[in-house]
Amino acid sequence: MITFENISKEFQDGTKAVQDFSTTVEKGELFVLIGPSGCGKTTTLKMINRLIEPTQGTIHIEGRNLKNWNKQELRWNIGYVLQQIALFPTMTIEENVAVVPEMRRWGRKQTAERVEELLRMVELDPAVYKKRKPAELSGGEQQRVGVVRALAADPDILIMDEPFSALDPLTREQLQQDIKQLQSRIQKTIVFVTHDMDEALALGDRICMMEGGSIVQVGTPHELTNHPANDFVRDFIGDRINEWDTPVREMMDPQSDYIANIEELPNLPLYPAPLYIFDNDSSFLGRRQGREIIEHDVSITPDMLLKKAVQYFEKTDMDALPVLENGRLIGVLSYKDIVWYMKNIHAQPGKESV
Numbered sequence: 001m002i003t004f005e006n007i008s009k010e011f012q013d014g015t016k017a018v019q020d021f022s023t024t025v026e027k028g029e030l031f032v033l034i035g036p037s038g039c040g041k042t043t044t045l046k047m048i049n050r051l052i053e054p055t056q057g058t059i060h061i062e063g064r065n066l067k068n069w070n071k072q073e074l075r076w077n078i079g080y081v082l083q084q085i086a087l088f089p090t091m092t093i094e095e096n097v098a099v100v101p102e103m104r105r106w107g108r109k110q111t112a113e114r115v116e117e118l119l120r121m122v123e124l125d126p127a128v129y130k131k132r133k134p135a136e137l138s139g140g141e142q143q144r145v146g147v148v149r150a151l152a153a154d155p156d157i158l159i160m161d162e163p164f165s166a167l168d169p170l171t172r173e174q175l176q177q178d179i180k181q182l183q184s185r186i187q188k189t190i191v192f193v194t195h196d197m198d199e200a201l202a203l204g205d206r207i208c209m210m211e212g213g214s215i216v217q218v219g220t221p222h223e224l225t226n227h228p229a230n231d232f233v234r235d236f237i238g239d240r241i242n243e244w245d246t247p248v249r250e251m252m253d254p255q256s257d258y259i260a261n262i263e264e265l266p267n268l269p270l271y272p273a274p275l276y277i278f279d280n281d282s283s284f285l286g287r288r289q290g291r292e293i294i295e296h297d298v299s300i301t302p303d304m305l306l307k308k309a310v311q312y313f314e315k316t317d318m319d320a321l322p323v324l325e326n327g328r329l330i331g332v333l334s335y336k337d338i339v340w341y342m343k344n345i346h347a348q349p350g351k352e353s354v
């Protein structure tokens with residue numbers, strides 16, 4: 001976990017690059033910093049491994065003030081991937097990847113094994129690539145070596161500064177997928193800088209939008225696209241709103257007509273159907289059929305995205321499904337709710353209502 005507390009950076013010439021920056025990057029999260037050129041992304045990133053020292057505020061990693069970390073130890077614990085592919089041109093790929101493990105005095109055998117494992121991880125056959133020089137690799141291959149070199153000594157944190165911006169769109173997409181897979185497999189905390197919104201949306205667990213050295217909004221891709229904090233974010237997002245990525249929680253109706261307390265049951269008319277029944281502590285009991293309550297096993301959860309939820313509708317012939325959280329009935333999602341949501345999300349300022 002990385003915590004920024006009121007971080008500011010003013011360079012000697014008076015440039016205020018970062019101002020009162022406070023946020024927390026969770027362990028295992030892929031956290032994207034995005035914003036226009038000069039907004040302070042690189043400066044923020046470099047303060048994490050103390051290539052730049054803040055003028056004000058404190059950064060903690062795993063609860064420990066950065067000032068109390070030995071700089072060497074810090075750099076070993078943080079893999080750094082730069083925008084410019086920065087492999088050592090006279091060294092082989094194998095030697096390039098082994099730089100940090102060797103500095104840490106890993107044994108020769110352990111290092112060699114690690115290098116092979118890493119190259120395979122990004123689908124570069126060690127037998128083919130190990131002995132080559134960087135110039136004998138394509139741009140995308142070199143960038144992959146750059147990524148695994150940063151991972152070589154198994155750091156807990158990875159910071160990446162526009163690592164893919166020099167690549168063609170296809171290679172870039174491939175590497176984005178690689179990083180995403182790597183991330184889910186090895187659970188590193190990654191802070192990733194980009195100024196490409198598509199990249200941010202594709203990769204980020206959360207996105208931090210910056211402007212003029214300050215945070216404008218921090219949120220999930222969905223929160224940014226569907227609930228932009230202001231016009232700056234809205235303009236940056238452009239037309240990327242995606243209703244299919246909306247969580248059920250935002251569309252469901254907690255007071256739906258399709259819900260009833262078991263005590264009301266004897267007095268209720270036979271419609272609407274389906275009718276989902278809960279008891280006094282909100283526990284879900286099932287679905288009404290005639291005068292009975294029968295088991296109902298197709299339900300959805302509040303965090304499920306719409307694109308997933310519709311698959312559950314396909315499994316039943318119901319027009320509405322119960323939304324359960326820890327066994328409690330917290331609402332219902334019906335076709336009507338979905339249509340309502342779609343209609344209203346597009347009725348934002350500057351957008352035509354349907």
Ligand SMILES: Nc1ncnc2c1ncn2[C@@H]1O[C@H](COP(=O)(O)OP(=O)(O)OP(=O)(O)O)[C@@H](O)[C@H]1O
Nearest residue numbers: 011013015017036037038039040041042043044195
């Ligand atoms: N060493 C320095 N001395 C003075 N000003 C600097 C220094 N380094 C960066 N700056 C300024 O600080 C501001 C933030 O720079 P930074 O490199 O963090 O931006 P960035 O968001 O990474 O931009 P880009 O997307 O172009 O890489 C800019 O105005 C930049 O000119």
Ligand SMILES: [Mg+2]
Nearest residue numbers: 041042043161
């Ligand atoms: Mg930069």
